[in-house]
Amino acid sequence: MSKERARRRAEREATLARERVVRQRRSARRARRRALLRRVTPTVRRGRTGRLPRHSRGERAAIVLLTLAAIILIWSLVDDLALRLALVVLLLLVLPAIVVIALDRRT
Numbered sequence: 297m298s299k300e301r302a303r304r305r306a307e308r309e310a311t312l313a314r315e316r317v318v319r320q321r322r323s324a325r326r327a328r329r330r331a332l333l334r335r336v337t338p339t340v341r342r343g344r345t346g347r348l349p350r351h352s353r354g355e356r357a358a359i360v361l362l363t364l365a366a367i368i369l370i371w372s373l374v375d376d377l378a379l380r381l382a383l384v385v386l387l388l389l390v391l392p393a394i395v396v397i398a399l400d401r402r403t
Contacts, residue, residue: 351395351399355399359391359395359399363387363388363391366387367384367387370383370384370387371384
């Protein structure tokens with residue numbers, strides 16, 4: 297009777313050991329797959345990645361609205377088409393400098 301119980305316990309332990317080995321292989325394979333995916337997929341940068349996120353949504357809206365207002369003023373007050381185009385191009389070229397001077401937070 298005791299030998300029979302010992303034999304069954306040994307079989308049970310052998311089965312559990314085989315299942316444990318299979319689980320370890322699966323988890324190792326899953327970990328290797330995750331590591332490979334982590335290496336292959338590009339990382340998404342959070343936070344400030346470009347120039348526009350430096351300003352808040354309200355500041356960006358103000359920049360756009362004031363620029364559009366200036367363009368409308370140029371088109372309504374200036375008669376010569378060539379001068380209109382030159383002033384609009386000049387405004388768009390100088391706009392980044394105006395934004396830096398007006399909204400720079402480093403000072």
